[in-house]
Amino acid sequence: MLMHVAICLDACWRPDREQALATRFYAKPIWDPEAEVWISDSNIIGLHLEAKTLAEFEELVDEFAAELILSNHFRGKLPSDENLGSWLPTVVINQPGTLADLADG
Numbered sequence: 001m002l003m004h005v006a007i008c009l010d011a012c013w014r015p016d017r018e019q020a021l022a023t024r025f026y027a028k029p030i031w032d033p034e035a036e037v038w039i040s041d042s043n044i045i046g047l048h049l050e051a052k053t054l055a056e057f058e059e060l061v062d063e064f065a066a067e068l069i070l071s072n073h074f075r076g077k078l079p080s081d082e083n084l085g086s087w088l089p090t091v092v093i094n095q096p097g098t099l100a101d102l103a104d105g
Contacts (some may be wrong), residue, residue, distance in 0.1 A: 025069060027061045028094035029054055030102060041102055043070035044091070058093055065091045 027047060029038040038057045040049040046068045051057040069091070 023073065025073075026094050027057075027091060028101075029057045029096045031096060031098055033099075036039060038096070041097070044068050054096065061091060061093055063068045063104065 011047075024045070025042075025044050027040050027042040027044065029048070029051075030041050032039050032050075034049070037050045037052055038054060040047055042048075042058070044065055047061070047065060049057060049060045049064075051060055
């Protein structure tokens with residue numbers, strides 16, 4: 001399994017809680033036929049995934065999306081662990097696509 005995760009530094013723009021919660025975060029699996037892996041197209045800063053199967057892709061999104069959203073899309077002090085659920089927006093895993101989808105914009 002290959003996976004690249006980048007964490008945004010404090011210089012990155014971060015919306016406040018209301019703006020971040022209003023954002024519809026997504027991760028879309030894109031098939032790369034040359035590498036024979038699913039890669040991610042996402043609006044979650046730092047979420048760059050590669051997975052052999054769609055099931056593995058979904059597991060990686062579940063594992064890393066919340067942490068990256070909290071690290072890279074919120075500014076200010078985060079709540080304690082027991083209150084984090086109310087801060088996390090839904091992450092939608094879109095239908096799979098192809099590299100041509102990325103080129104189309």
